[in-house]
Amino acid sequence: MTELQTHGSADLVLDGVGHTYQSVSAPPVEALAPVNLTIAAGQFVVIVGHSGCGKSTLLEIIAGLRPPSRGRVLLGGAEVVGPGRRRGMVFQQSTSLLPWRTVAGNVALGLELQHLPRAERAARIERELTRVGLTEFAQSKVYELSGGMQQRTQIARALAAEPDLLLLDEPFSALDTFTRELMQEELRTIWKSEAKTVIFVTHSVEEATLLGTRVILLSPRPGRVIYDHEIDFSRRDLPLSELRADPDVVAFVAELRNRIGGEKL
Amino acid sequence: MPSSRNLTTAIEGRRVGWISRRIDQAENRAGNRRWYGGLLAAVLAIGLWWLLSASGRFSTMLLPSPEQVVAAFKQSVTTHNGQPGILGSYLWVHFWASLRRVLIGLAWGIILGIPLGLGLGLSRVADRILGPVVEFLRALPPLGYFPLLILWFGIGDASKVWLLALASFAPITIATAAGVAGVRNERVNAALVLGANRFDMVRTVILPSVAADIITGVRVATGFAWTTIVAAETSNGLPGLGGLAWASQKELRADIAILAIIVIGVTAVLSDALLRLLERRLAPWKGRA
Ligand SMILES: Nc1ncnc2c1ncn2[C@@H]1O[C@H](COP(=O)(O)OP(=O)(O)O)[C@@H](O)[C@H]1O
Numbered sequence: 012m013t014e015l016q017t018h019g020s021a022d023l024v025l026d027g028v029g030h031t032y033q034s035v036s037a038p039p040v041e042a043l044a045p046v047n048l049t050i051a052a053g054q055f056v057v058i059v060g061h062s063g064c065g066k067s068t069l070l071e072i073i074a075g076l077r078p079p080s081r082g083r084v085l086l087g088g089a090e091v092v093g094p095g096r097r098r099g100m101v102f103q104q105s106t107s108l109l110p111w112r113t114v115a116g117n118v119a120l121g122l123e124l125q126h127l128p129r130a131e132r133a134a135r136i137e138r139e140l141t142r143v144g145l146t147e148f149a150q151s152k153v154y155e156l157s158g159g160m161q162q163r164t165q166i167a168r169a170l171a172a173e174p175d176l177l178l179l180d181e182p183f184s185a186l187d188t189f190t191r192e193l194m195q196e197e198l199r200t201i202w203k204s205e206a207k208t209v210i211f212v213t214h215s216v217e218e219a220t221l222l223g224t225r226v227i228l229l230s231p232r233p234g235r236v237i238y239d240h241e242i243d244f245s246r247r248d249l250p251l252s253e254l255r256a257d258p259d260v261v262a263f264v265a266e267l268r269n270r271i272g273g274e275k276l
Numbered sequence: 277m278p279s280s281r282n283l284t285t286a287i288e289g290r291r292v293g294w295i296s297r298r299i300d301q302a303e304n305r306a307g308n309r310r311w312y313g314g315l316l317a318a319v320l321a322i323g324l325w326w327l328l329s330a331s332g333r334f335s336t337m338l339l340p341s342p343e344q345v346v347a348a349f350k351q352s353v354t355t356h357n358g359q360p361g362i363l364g365s366y367l368w369v370h371f372w373a374s375l376r377r378v379l380i381g382l383a384w385g386i387i388l389g390i391p392l393g394l395g396l397g398l399s400r401v402a403d404r405i406l407g408p409v410v411e412f413l414r415a416l417p418p419l420g421y422f423p424l425l426i427l428w429f430g431i432g433d434a435s436k437v438w439l440l441a442l443a444s445f446a447p448i449t450i451a452t453a454a455g456v457a458g459v460r461n462e463r464v465n466a467a468l469v470l471g472a473n474r475f476d477m478v479r480t481v482i483l484p485s486v487a488a489d490i491i492t493g494v495r496v497a498t499g500f501a502w503t504t505i506v507a508a509e510t511s512n513g514l515p516g517l518g519g520l521a522w523a524s525q526k527e528l529r530a531d532i533a534i535l536a537i538i539v540i541g542v543t544a545v546l547s548d549a550l551l552r553l554l555e556r557r558l559a560p561w562k563g564r565a
C-alpha cells in the first residue's frame with residue numbers, strides 16, 4: 012500500500028544505515044558504517060568500492076532483503092521493511108535465474124507472482140526480450156546461454172516488473188571485456204529511455220564514470236562514504252567506446268582511482 | 277627407502293589417474309561404461325558360479341547349478357500337478373506381492389518425508405526439535421522395531437507396509453531438508469524481490485530446486501526398502517520374494533533362494549537406474565549453472 016501511494020518520484024533516503032554481521036561462531040563483522048544519503052528519483056547512482064567493503068550488503072538493505080542493524084531506509088517517506096515490487100534487482104551471479112525455466116519463463120516470474128492476466132504477461136515478456144535482444148532465445152534453457160545473455164535475462168526479468176528503482180549488484184563483473192562493454196552500452200540506452208532511478212554497484216571506476224550521474228565511493232570495510240560527486244559523461248551523445256577515450260573521462264577515472272586508494276580495483 | 281617412496285608415488289599417481297578417469301566418466305555421460313562394467317561383472321559371476329558347480333566339489337543341494345536355477349525359474353512360471361508356480365504362487369505373484377508392499381511403503385514414505393523435509397529445511401525451530409528424531413529413526417535398524425509393528429498392526433501386510441514407510445521416510449526427509457538448505461540464496465532473493473510470499477517461494481523456487489534431491493532420497497529409500505522388505509517377509513511373507521527365499525531353506529531348495537535373489541537384485545538395479553535417469557532429467561543443469 013505504502014509503495015503504491017508513493018509510486019512515482021519517490022526519493023530514497025538512507026538515514027544512518029549501517030550493518031554488522033552477527034555470528035555465533037565468529038566475532039561480529041562490521042560490514043557497513045552508518046551511511047547517510049539522499050538519492051533523487053531519476054538518478055543513476057554508482058556505488059564504487061573495494062571488494063568486501065559492504066556494497067552488496069547496502070544493496071540488500073535497500074532492496075529490503077536484509078534489515079539493517081542500524082538506521083532506516085525511507086522510500087518516498089515510508090520506511091522500507093521488506094522487498095517490494097517497486098524495487099527491482101539484478102544480481103551479480105546469473106545463478107539467481109531459475110534453471111528449470113526458459114528465458115521467457117524467468118522473465119515471467121515476477122509477472123506471475125503479481126497475478127497479471129496472461130495477455131499482459133505475454134506483452135511485457137515480448138517487450139523486455141525485444142529490449143534486451145533475446146526474442147529468438149525466448150524458449151532457450153537459461154543454463155545453455157552465454158554469461159552475457161544470462162545477465163540480459165536478469166535485466167529483462169527485473170524490468171518486466173516495472174520497478175521505479177533498479178538495483179544492480181556488479182551485474183557485468185563476471186563477463187568478458189567485450190561483452191561487458193556491450194552490456195554497459197545497453198544499460199545506458201535502457202536508462203535513457205526509461206527514466207528510472209538506478210543504483211549500480213561496481214568495483215570498476217571506469218564503469219562508474221561511464222554510466223553514472225553520481226558516483227559514490229565507499230571506504231574499505233566497514234564501508235563509509237568517502238566521496239560523493241555528480242557527473243554527466245553518460246549523457247553525452249557519444250557511444251561508450253568513444254566516451255571511454257574522452258580526455259575528461261580519462262582524467263576523472265584517474266581521479267577516482269586516486270581517491271579510492273592506489274590499489275588496482 | 278627411495279624404492280618404497282617411488283612405489284607410493286606410483287600408487288598415488290595411479291589413484292589420481294583413477295579419480296580423474298572417474299570424473300571424466302561422469303562428465304562424458306556416466307552411464308555407458310557402467311553398463312558394460314555391470315554386464316561384464318554379471319557374466320563373470322555366472323561363469324564362476326557355473327565352474328564351481330560343474331567342478332563337483334560342492335553338493336548341488338548347497339550350490340545348485342545354473343541349469344537347476346533355470347529349471348526352478350521354469351517351475352515358477354508354469355503349473356505342476358495343478359499347483360501354480362513355486363511355493364503356492366507363480367513367480368510374478370511373488371514379485372508383485374513384494375513390489376506392491378515396497379511401492380505402498382515408499383508412497384507413504386514420500387508423502388510423509390517431503391513435507392517433513394521441507395519443514396525441517398525451512399524452519400530452524402522444526403529442525404532443532406524434529407531433526408534429532410528423524411536422525412534417531414534413521415539410525416534404528418528397521419527390523420529392530422518390526423516386532424513392535426507386528427504387535428500393533430498384526431502379521432498381515434499392514435505391519436510390513438508400516439515398516440517400509442518408517443524405513444523410507446527418513447532418507448527422503450533428510451535428502452529433502454539438505455536440498456532445501458542448499459538452495460542458492462540468490463534464487464530465493466530474486467523471488468523475494470519480485471514479490472514472492474512464503475507459499476510462492478516453496479512452489480516456484482524451493483520445490484523445483486530440490487526435486488532432484490528428493491529423487492536422490494527416494495533412490496536411497498528404495499534400496500533400503502528392498503533390503504528391508506525381503507527381510508520382513510521372512511515372517512508370513514508368502515507370496516513374496518523374501519518369503520520365497522526364506523521358505524526355500526525349509527524345503528532345502530537353494531535353487532529357489534538363488535532365483536529369488538536374482539529377481540530381487542535385478543529389480544533393485546533397474547529401479548535404481550530408472551531413478552538415476554529421473555534425477556538427471558529433473559536437474560539437467562546440475563554442474564552447469
Ligand atoms: N552473511 C555474512 N556473514 C558474515 N559476514 C558477511 C556476510 N556477508 C558479508 N559479510 C562480510 O561483510 C563484508 C561486506 O560484504 P559485502 O557486502 O558482500 O561486500 P562487497 O559486496 O562490497 O564485496 C565482507 O567483509 C564480508 O566478508
Ligand SMILES: [Mg+2]
Pocket residue numbers: 066067068180181
Ligand atoms: Mg558484492
